[in-house]
Amino acid sequence: MSSSGEATIKCADADSHGTTKLLRESQSPATGAMMMTGDAGVDEVRAYLPDLKDKRVLLLGAGIRQNTEALAQLAGHLTLADHNQDVLDSIKTTCLPQDHISFMCGDVTELEFAGGSFDLVFVDRLLTSLGDDDLTRVLVRILDWLTPGGYLFILETCDLRSGHWCPDMPTVFRSPLQYFQMLQATTSTQAAFTPIRAKSCLSYIQHKGDPSQLCILAERVNKDEQVTETHFPHSVIFQMEWLLGNTWNSTEGETTTREFCLGLGLVPGQRVLDVGSGGGESAFFMARYYGVHVHGVDLSSNMFCLALQRQATLEEKLRKRIHFEMKDILEGDYPAGSFDVIYSRNVLLYIHQKAELLRKFKGWLKPGGTLFITDYCRGTASPSQDVFDFENRRRRGLEVRYTGENNTSGTSTVISLLVIRKKRNNFQTVRKMRVTEGLEDFGESRPLNMVTVDDYSELMRSSGFTEVKVEDFGPQYSRTKEAELRAILPTRLAFLQEYPQEVFDDLVNITRNKRVYEMGLVIHYA
Template sequence: MEAGRDCVVEERAEEEVMVFLPDLAAKRVLYLNATRSFVYKLAAVAAHVTAVDSMQHNANEKLKDHHVDNVTFKCDDVTKLDFPSASFDLVCSSKLFENLHDPSASNLMSRVLSWLTPGGHFFLREKSYHPSVGKVVTGDGRVYRNGRKYCGMLHATTSPTSALNVTRGKNLVAYIASGDPCEVCLLAERVERETTEQLMETRYSLSFILKLEWIFGHTWVSTGGEATTREFCGHLKLRPGQRVLDVGCGAGGSAFFMARHYGIHIHGVDLSTSMINLSIDRQENLNTDDKKRIQFEICDIMKAEYASNTYDVIYSRDSILHIPNKDKLFPKLYRWLKPGGTLFTTDYFRGTGRLSQEFLSYEKKSCSAFVTMETYGATLRAAGFKEVKEQDLCDKFYDIQKEELDSFTSTREAFVDQYSQEDFDVLVNICSNKLGWVKSQQFVWGAFTAKK
């Protein structure tokens, strides 16, 4: 019975992965550490699949069932494979890298980069048994890494002209439902090296996230942390069993809070690999029921595609400000909401005061695309949202930020001991500037609620 249940879970996981992968029509695929069932799923949509297994008898077994003409089975040591440059549109692996120590793993990733066509993708699926540490080597020589470690290895894979950039990643829902959020998959794209460097500059590092939590609280990176989350969720009339999409979910605070206090299912999405990997690490520490209700995904929300009428609530805290094309985002959010569903966002906006050079410099450096509350509301209405209600929260923001800054200042000695005086001064300066910009009406914190 247990084995049968495991087979059902794995079948669901494979179907989930197929949806996760890029379009494979007319594409060439290299599948490393191939499993028979997934080979044929790939072959059903791809132009050709080269499936590699290091065990000869496994390759022979797969050949017995070889009833399609677009699969080539190959028995070889993956660390010694050699293919011409730009041979494949997709290279995928399944639980391969747990068998490779860091030098071999990094070397294979470099060769994968060379085998990919420009714009091609590398997919890997691995089991992270120890999410709280970067890497664990077991007695049998297996190497278990967490998602953050794999993201770091992928981002470090470069050539003089190209690099791997992680574009998507998630923990598999099929395994979350069985109480295991650590079955993870990642998708990286071969891009021009300059593109990767520009993208990485806009992302939060793990170190910076942990520094922000000194201000907002553990698992929080938005104004007011748990206190404002508790207040805002209290107005949303959340009910057990509902589905919520958390856009820009950060370090997981809102997802954990809603799962724990309301019994709802959360899908947290963020562009930052560090945010999502940290959230998945922390998910492992939840109780079993809460753990099963949350899925985290690395994803650019502008490139995401989810089924229409899927979510009861779409929730976002201080994140949409980073997206320039809000007129393209809001119709997507509208489509994903169920009829009668609710959109709730808090965001930073431009105020009516004269904008200082310092403020404009912060906007550019933080990769923000501030608009006025009036423009934001009009864009929501143009996307089809009804009952659009806005709330200016500047007074609340000023009081909360002042309290958070005072509290953070009182921890200076401990913070500097762990980081540096320079890091402390940077965070104090950011908070102080925001307080000044609110006073001069350059900067607004506000909330929007809208209905489908």
């Protein structure tokens, strides 16, 4: 796998129009790998699909018999399309009920269906046999074939040569990030794709320790409703890691993670749900040093792809204990009692339905399990006028200069940290944080929903838990930000070899701004 994440294998001839021509085989290099996972792999894929009762489904690539049989049982009507007539004839001889199945033989790049023909298109290990130009055209056609609100489900091998590799088969292995980018770039005059969830196949991770088998579910939406990745481009992730530590995107990186994990009572074999898993740093730490199994969930496709890329570099026994998923945690449907620990760092401030999520957390935890959360809370004290003036200038894009002088106006700490733990039927808040009212967005582009510590306590009680306790984390947070500033400032020249000066200035200003919000510091304008 190349370090850039680009496709590593392209074997093809070009036609007179420069279009890549590749052999389209029903049995991809990963077919043997999927067979090895047995019924568990098929059941996993089946559970990840939307409800298909009475729905019209198109399967592109019918060579993997297990998935074909599963879709035949689920769909109201199933159209099987494959370029190999022998494959289709073989399916006709099985005991599958044929009354709701149609068959079509043809190259995927030449298939024709009327617009709005299908509620779901399932692409089964086919895209590695298409060059980028062909894949782009096929995605546009699928978008047209789907009904409004219909789904595209992709099951594909990414990045690595896996399964029973055939060296003579021309194949394009793409990174997960490339598939997300191509989906989000696929639009028509009225419609577009929005990926709504994705994961690596857990059954294959457990069997082979390989996260390269990817499931993506994308929805056909109105073009003006398309949701694209904007908050965590990889360049921003890597820049923040320069500040917070290699592979880390949480405050004080490994230091605070190590401290927090000491109090979780983690033991080998436990299951941990990491909500807002980012690039995987906390999951890797807990799996390596505590021997736990971690399921990481993040809404960012960029974070998800980065976590998969990093997981693939770990030793096999560690890879087998980690599983990542891209989805909205509010859409989580894990069985009751699935996890010993739920772990989340600075995520709930983005979630408006906190009560709903806390109730889900309670149901997902085993009896006696632990819920550990760090989060920003809204304070009740009024900030000094200096802080408001600073914020107004920052929002208007005007220059400000930090001097580090303490505020003497009596403003209390406005940022600290909240940690919540559940022991049997009780919540205990071990850390807290406050943000003074009126300064809730921290310059974020996403809408935030921060509540007071008292409001948090009430939300926990209404979710079925009691005995809420609070410990302020503000002073430690302040020292952490000071340490981050001291660490990054001497690295400026090396940083500028990778990134522009304005990016370095932004990182420094972000860190200083958060100290302003936390301590209520006096600001002198340049």
